[in-house]
Amino acid sequence: MSGLENFIALFKVPDFIQPYLHIFVTQKEIDLVVHMGEKDFTLEGLSDLLGETMTSAFLEQCYQREIINREKKEGILYYRIADFAQRMNNHAMFGNYYVLPQNIRKELDEWCLSEYHKKHNYFQAVIENQPDYDNCHNDLIMLLHEAEEFVDSSDEIMVVPCDCRMLADHCDRPREVCLRFNRSITDRTNGRSLTKEEAKQLLRMSDREGLMHTASPHNWREVGPSVICNCCACCCYPFRAAQQYGTKGKWPKSRYLAHFDQEKCKLCGLCIQRCQFKACFLDGTERELNGKKGKNIGFNPELCWGCGLCANSCPNGAIMMEKIDENL
Incomplete structure (x- = not known):
C-alpha cells in the first residue's frame, strides 16, 4: 500500500474527495498521519519517530487544523491522529471550503450528515425513552428571552461560524452565529470574543433573520452554560437528523407550543x-x-x-407561547 493509500485508509477519507485532498491537507501532514498510524505518541515519542522533520510549531499547526488530537493522561500529553470528518468540520468553518465545486460540496454535506448520524448514536434511545442528556447536544429549543438569560449567566463568550450552515449552504441566513461559553471554549475554538451585550445583540439579530435558538446542557443553571446554536431547519444537522429520525419534541427538546x-x-x-x-x-x-x-x-x-419565531414577530399578539414542560 502506498503512503497516500495508507493515509486515505487511516484518515477515513471518502473516495469522491480524493482528487481534492490538497485543499484539506499538506504533504507534510499526510506523512505525519502515515507515520503515526493508529498509535498514541508523547512529544518525545514523536520526536524519536520523525526526527528533525517534526517541530512543536508544526505539531501545534496540525492540532489547530484538526489533523491530530491531543489529550493529557496522568499528567502526560499524548497525540493521536484525527479523521477526515473532524478535519472537514474545521475546514468548513475556517478554511477555503468554497473553492470546491458545488457538486462536491453537496456530496460532502450528505456524507457529513451521514457521519453525524453514526457519531451520535443516541437517536434510538431518544425515540424509545427520554434522552440521555449527558450525551446529547442541542438539548433545548429556547425562546429568545431564555437565550439572553443563558448569556447573562456566562463568564466567557466566543462566537464561531455555524459549521452546519457552512457545509450545507441551503440558505443565505447569517453564518457567524454559534456561541460557545465557559467550559466549551478550548484552545482551538478559534472564535471571536464577545461581551455579554454583543452576544445578546447577535441573538436578537439571529432571531430577526429567522434562526431558532438551541442550547445545552439542559441543566445549565446548575452546571453553567455551554453552547447556543442559532439554527435553521434546512441546514442544521440536529434539526435535519431530528426530522429524519422522527425525534420532534424529544430531541431537540420542545418545551413550548x-x-x-x-x-x-x-x-x-x-x-x-x-x-x-x-x-x-x-x-x-x-x-x-x-x-x-x-x-x-x-x-x-x-x-x-x-421555537417562538412566529410569536415574537406577530404585531398583534395573536400568537403566544405556552410552556408544555415545566421540568425544563
Whole structure:
C-alpha cells in the first residue's frame, strides 16, 4: 500500500474527495498521519519517530487544523491522529471550503450528515425513552428571552461560524452565529470574543433573520452554560437528523407550543414567513377584515416545534407561547 493509500485508509477519507485532498491537507501532514498510524505518541515519542522533520510549531499547526488530537493522561500529553470528518468540520468553518465545486460540496454535506448520524448514536434511545442528556447536544429549543438569560449567566463568550450552515449552504441566513461559553471554549475554538451585550445583540439579530435558538446542557443553571446554536431547519444537522429520525419534541427538546388566537390575527402573514415547519399556513379560506377580504391563516399544532419565531414577530399578539414542560 502506498503512503497516500495508507493515509486515505487511516484518515477515513471518502473516495469522491480524493482528487481534492490538497485543499484539506499538506504533504507534510499526510506523512505525519502515515507515520503515526493508529498509535498514541508523547512529544518525545514523536520526536524519536520523525526526527528533525517534526517541530512543536508544526505539531501545534496540525492540532489547530484538526489533523491530530491531543489529550493529557496522568499528567502526560499524548497525540493521536484525527479523521477526515473532524478535519472537514474545521475546514468548513475556517478554511477555503468554497473553492470546491458545488457538486462536491453537496456530496460532502450528505456524507457529513451521514457521519453525524453514526457519531451520535443516541437517536434510538431518544425515540424509545427520554434522552440521555449527558450525551446529547442541542438539548433545548429556547425562546429568545431564555437565550439572553443563558448569556447573562456566562463568564466567557466566543462566537464561531455555524459549521452546519457552512457545509450545507441551503440558505443565505447569517453564518457567524454559534456561541460557545465557559467550559466549551478550548484552545482551538478559534472564535471571536464577545461581551455579554454583543452576544445578546447577535441573538436578537439571529432571531430577526429567522434562526431558532438551541442550547445545552439542559441543566445549565446548575452546571453553567455551554453552547447556543442559532439554527435553521434546512441546514442544521440536529434539526435535519431530528426530522429524519422522527425525534420532534424529544430531541431537540420542545418545551413550548404556540397558541394561535384567530380573533386577534390581522392576516399579515409574517408567521407563515417565519415558521420553518409549515405550522402556520394559508388554509384556503377567506375572511373579511376591516371591510376587505383576506386569505385566512391556519395553525397546525402538530407541526409546531416551539421555537417562538412566529410569536415574537406577530404585531398583534395573536400568537403566544405556552410552556408544555415545566421540568425544563
